[in-house]
Amino acid sequence: MARGSSAGAVVAGLTAAALAVIGFFTYQASAAQDRAKAGSSDERGGTGGSEGPREREKRERETNLPAFSGVGERVVYDLDRDRVWLMGRDQEVKRTFRVAPSSVDPQPGTYKVESRAPHVTGSDGVPVENVVRFATNQGTTIGFSSALDGSLPEAEPGGQTGGIRERRADGEAMWLFATIGTKVVVVR
The missing domain is CATH 1.20.5 (Single alpha-helices involved in coiled-coils or other helix-helix interfaces)
Incomplete structure (x- = not known):
């Protein structure tokens, strides 16, 4: 036994x-x-770990969350770097990506998502999707969106557009993350 x-x-x-x-x-x-x-393809760039220390340091500097950007679940938009972070409740970066800025910037501060639309025509006449609006400045409504054709806008001299344009995959991530009332922190 x-x-x-x-x-x-x-x-x-x-x-x-x-x-x-x-x-x-x-x-x-x-x-x-x-x-x-945590990052879209433009952050990874297909380097597969082959980037050198300088490239890695530059990428980390560019993608590091800005200081004084709040706590908790929120969207952080850095005007100087044209970059967005989707932050979880536990201070975890869910995703970060570059955006094409609108011609009218929101003022630095804290906002909440006010409205959303799955499909509209942008203020530049381009059909867009996953529209997440959070601010108004100079009479222009400001929000994140992605063009159905995948284009990123060129700044028009004298034009007043409020669409902060994202790549389609990033726009989908924003749409799923930033529901009505989600905090949006804009920093410089």
């Missing part, structure tokens, strides 16, 4: 070790997916 108990203990130990290995690989796969969600 003692011999059978010891064989059972060995099998139980091996089973526990196998489950631990499977759990570890599952955790690694999940972490890799979370890292992939």
Whole structure:
């Protein structure tokens, strides 16, 4: 009987070790997916880890969350870097990406998402989707959107547009994240 108990203990130990290995690989796969969600293709650039220290430092400087941009779940928009961060409640960067600015900038400050529209024609005449509006300045409504054709606008001299244009994948992420009432922090 003692011999059978010891064989059972060995099998139980091996089973526990196998489950631990499977759990570890599952955790690694999940972490890799979370890292992939944190940035769009323009941040990753397909470098595959081959970037040098200077390139990595430059990318980190560009993508680091601005100081004094608040806490909690929010959208952070840096006017100087033309970059957005989607921040989770736990200060985790859910996604960061570059945008094409509107010709009328919002003033630095804290706002809330006021309205949304799945499809409209932008103030520049381009059909857009995933419109998330949060501010008004100089009589112009300001919000994030992405063009159906994937274009990013060129600034028109003298034009007053409020559309902060995103790539389509980034616009989809914004749409899913920034519901009515979501905080938007604009910094310089």
